[in-house]
Amino acid sequence: MTISKNKPTTRQLKTLEKAREIWSKVAKEHNWYKEPFYVQAWIHDDGTLEDCVSFKGLNQDIILPATELTEDW
Numbered sequence: 001m002t003i004s005k006n007k008p009t010t011r012q013l014k015t016l017e018k019a020r021e022i023w024s025k026v027a028k029e030h031n032w033y034k035e036p037f038y039v040q041a042w043i044h045d046d047g048t049l050e051d052c053v054s055f056k057g058l059n060q061d062i063i064l065p066a067t068e069l070t071e072d073w
Contacts, residue, residue: 008063011047016063023054032056042066 008016019041027033040062042050050066 008043009045009047012043012063015043015047015049016041016061019049019052023052027054040064
């Protein structure tokens with residue numbers, strides 16, 4: 001698992017598992033699910049999921065810190 005900066009909290013790890021559930025369902029529906037199944041997730045310090053992705057070639061879990069937008073687009 002690749003972790004950006006800090007060790008993930010228990011909440012962040014639980015959120016990662018929720019992201020895995022979401023994407024494993026998609027992967028199974030489209031016939032690209034394999035085990036082990038990995039996801040990449042942007043997670044806030046409090047464990048809130050910002051976004052997540054997965055793809056057939058992903059070979060490890062990746063947790064990235066979610067960032068707050070500081071200006072309007």
